[in-house]
Amino acid sequence: MTPYATSREHILAELERVDLLVQLQVWRARRLHANDEELRGLYLSEPEVDALLARPLGLPRWAAAPLPAPPEKLQAALDYLSETIDQARAETRRQPLPLRLDRLAERFQLTAFDVDALLICLAPEIDLRYEALYAYLHDDLTKKRPSVELVLNLLCPGLDAKLEMRQRFSPSAPLIKHRLLSIFDDPSHFQPTLLSKQLKVDERITGYLLDADEIEARLRPYARLLQPQAELKTLLLPDELKGRLRKLIKSRSEAGGGLRFYFRGPSGVGKRTVAEAVCRAWNKHLLIVEGGQLLHSRPDTFELLAGLAVREALLQNAALYWEDFDLLLTEEKSELRAALIRALELADEPSPLFLAGEAPWEPVARLRDWPLVSVEFTRPSYADRQQLWESALGAETSGKDRLDLAAVAGKFKFSGGQIFDAAQAARNLARWRDPEKMAVTTQDVYAACRLQSNPKLSALARKLTPHYTWTDIVLPADRLEQLREICNFVKYRALVYGEWGFDGKLALGKGLNVLFAGPSGTGKTMAAEIMAAELALDLYKIDLATVVSKYIGETEKNLSRIFAEAETSNSLLFFDEADALFGKRSEVQDAHDRYANLEISYLLQRMEEYEGIVILATNFRKNMDEAFIRRLHFTVEFPFPEATDRRRIWEQIWPDGTPRRPDLDLDFMAERFELAGGNIRNVALAAAFLAADDGRTVNMQHLLRATQREYQKMGKVIAEGEFQGYVPEREANLSKSSKVKR
Numbered sequence: 001m002t003p004y005a006t007s008r009e010h011i012l013a014e015l016e017r018v019d020l021l022v023q024l025q026v027w028r029a030r031r032l033h034a035n036d037e038e039l040r041g042l043y044l045s046e047p048e049v050d051a052l053l054a055r056p057l058g059l060p061r062w063a064a065a066p067l068p069a070p071p072e073k074l075q076a077a078l079d080y081l082s083e084t085i086d087q088a089r090a091e092t093r094r095q096p097l098p099l100r101l102d103r104l105a106e107r108f109q110l111t112a113f114d115v116d117a118l119l120i121c122l123a124p125e126i127d128l129r130y131e132a133l134y135a136y137l138h139d140d141l142t143k144k145r146p147s148v149e150l151v152l153n154l155l156c157p158g159l160d161a162k163l164e165m166r167q168r169f170s171p172s173a174p175l176i177k178h179r180l181l182s183i184f185d186d187p188s189h190f191q192p193t194l195l196s197k198q199l200k201v202d203e204r205i206t207g208y209l210l211d212a213d214e215i216e217a218r219l220r221p222y223a224r225l226l227q228p229q230a231e232l233k234t235l236l237l238p239d240e241l242k243g244r245l246r247k248l249i250k251s252r253s254e255a256g257g258g259l260r261f262y263f264r265g266p267s268g269v270g271k272r273t274v275a276e277a278v279c280r281a282w283n284k285h286l287l288i289v290e291g292g293q294l295l296h297s298r299p300d301t302f303e304l305l306a307g308l309a310v311r312e313a314l315l316q317n318a319a320l321y322w323e324d325f326d327l328l329l330t331e332e333k334s335e336l337r338a339a340l341i342r343a344l345e346l347a348d349e350p351s352p353l354f355l356a357g358e359a360p361w362e363p364v365a366r367l368r369d370w371p372l373v374s375v376e377f378t379r380p381s382y383a384d385r386q387q388l389w390e391s392a393l394g395a396e397t398s399g400k401d402r403l404d405l406a407a408v409a410g411k412f413k414f415s416g417g418q419i420f421d422a423a424q425a426a427r428n429l430a431r432w433r434d435p436e437k438m439a440v441t442t443q444d445v446y447a448a449c450r451l452q453s454n455p456k457l458s459a460l461a462r463k464l465t466p467h468y469t470w471t472d473i474v475l476p477a478d479r480l481e482q483l484r485e486i487c488n489f490v491k492y493r494a495l496v497y498g499e500w501g502f503d504g505k506l507a508l509g510k511g512l513n514v515l516f517a518g519p520s521g522t523g524k525t526m527a528a529e530i531m532a533a534e535l536a537l538d539l540y541k542i543d544l545a546t547v548v549s550k551y552i553g554e555t556e557k558n559l560s561r562i563f564a565e566a567e568t569s570n571s572l573l574f575f576d577e578a579d580a581l582f583g584k585r586s587e588v589q590d591a592h593d594r595y596a597n598l599e600i601s602y603l604l605q606r607m608e609e610y611e612g613i614v615i616l617a618t619n620f621r622k623n624m625d626e627a628f629i630r631r632l633h634f635t636v637e638f639p640f641p642e643a644t645d646r647r648r649i650w651e652q653i654w655p656d657g658t659p660r661r662p663d664l665d666l667d668f669m670a671e672r673f674e675l676a677g678g679n680i681r682n683v684a685l686a687a688a689f690l691a692a693d694d695g696r697t698v699n700m701q702h703l704l705r706a707t708q709r710e711y712q713k714m715g716k717v718i719a720e721g722e723f724q725g726y727v728p729e730r731e732a733n734l735s736k737s738s739k740v741k742r
Helices: 007-032 046-054 069-093 100-107 112-126 129-138 148-155 159-169 203-209 239-255 271-281 299-315 331-344 382-392 405-411 416-433 442-452 455-459 477-499 524-535 554-567 591-609 626-630 643-652 666-672 677-693 700-714 729-741
Strands: 181-184 198-201 223-226 260-264 285-289 318-322 353-357 372-376 462-464 512-517 538-542 571-575 613-618 634-637
Touching: 007 069, 007 100, 007 112, 007 129, 007 148, 100 112, 100 203, 100 299, 112 129, 112 148, 112 159, 112 181, 112 198, 112 203, 129 148, 148 159, 148 198, 198 203, 203 299, 239 271, 239 372, 260 271, 271 285, 271 318, 271 353, 285 299, 299 318, 299 331, 382 405, 382 416, 382 477, 405 442, 405 477, 416 442, 455 554, 462 524, 477 512, 477 524, 477 634, 512 524, 524 538, 524 571, 524 613, 554 571, 554 591, 591 626, 643 666, 643 677, 666 700, 677 700
Parallel strands: 260 353, 260 372, 285 318, 318 353, 512 613, 512 634, 538 571, 571 613
Antiparallel strands: 181 198, 223 285, 462 538
């Protein structure tokens, strides 16, 4: 006996056996319908009614009839074919070729009866003539699919066997619970019995048996199948974690059975890659289900898709990897969570399962006995980030234009996944900038890193695009030195906290909290923009209108969302008018005071836990709560500019393209009018518009008129004649000399 050459050859041989089985029963049925073939199935004659009353319980007329001569030959052929199939299967098992029908029976724990029932239902999917044959055996031309009764009659020798085997069509039986067969009602019958219900092979099962490996169509928008490529030994993981994973892999390989993992950690830290490495060691595929996309499904749809995912994993010899599992842990999603647990429990032989999320979770209640291993993944350290950057951009770091990847690793606390995504984005930016050389520059890397930062923060804050450099800001020398020290804190904090070990000495307060205090217009926002440009980080300005709420608890909730998104955005958070949020706590007089103080206490806690960069700006430092001041790493005072500083501001405020009279008396403007830098900018802009309407060259009259309008806007008292009668210094000197001559 030769083995089967293909799995499909085995399926066709089994269907040939089913064909003989059907022929045998058709011969029996035909003996009873020889006289009324034309009208059979359309009415019942009186002799037929009498025959129905006289037949044994549970058996159709054709099954109780004596065998005529031709079917005896069919029975012999059936027995011979069954024996031949068994021998060919035995020979095939010695070959590396897997037989899909046998594999299906093994993975879903199907009995011989289940397999034959599946084949009977599969026959019409291969050849439509079986629809007519089944209708003939049903004695009903409308019933072209096999019913539960027909399958029992074809496979069971007597009533006792039928009563026993009907349990194989219950909801908990493998054929039904794994949706290998679907049971549907006869539309012409109201509330039909189980025996009269019809059966159909699921399309995915038909495809599987015929050597198709495409993922279930209903599951395809939410799942993908991976052939694992990662190896545990090459992954950048702590040695202790690698050692434990190796022991688990070895114990599972030796003992068999399933193992369930819960991988916890932020996105991109390598949870899926580790799952790939584990599956590669187990010689399994990995079926990834994007659980977050199913959260808005109806519970019945969700449970259906979860069950299909479990079935697909078994069909593909794959471990199931369910992403965003922690999103199901809220009370609102309890129904979906229960549906997923029911689906995961469908597998009689537990297969490897990976649940992935960010929040902590331990199984309780009915899941307490699960063999679950919880593994926590943390963001890579500074040294690991350097190594990941070298791996991602190794080819681009050689030569004279070597990239400073150490600085990039220090500024951007990326996960491994984000680093490789940013590296690819940098290559794409270089390709667009210079299609010929495509050389990645430092600017490409920083731009790519900013693109990888969390885009959700844009919905909660306003992104500012820096326009200023160090030459644009006018401050005392020690204040500028302070700003540069803050930038150095950001540049080297990964080195100090990581390699130098300060991370282990600090439980909280690892972020950078800075206060800019000074009158309006003294350059606080400009300084924040300059720092963002220096550090190549995005700057987000928090709009207090979207944060502060009159409803109790909403302000804290909004702030929590901002800080949570900012944790992964690698950006500078800029709170302008910070005293509105971070003001002093007051004595409790009523419920409003109590909740206002709770808001401030929450902010204190959240600021201390936050590991990012926060810049607070206030015009009134005395209004800030002292507890905030103690938690600040830097405080920078922005003084009102003196005359010499105002002179520098007046000189620098003009764009090169602005036409100006050469005799603009900027010394007079600086000495005469005490304005902050922001007001000077407003005056210069207003004077430019006045000049555009009058001669198109900025002169002193334009400056004076614009300054007068700025004073009026500021509500300053204007002395009589303060903006009239200006005489340029040259003309004043000439006037004095002429008087002396006289």
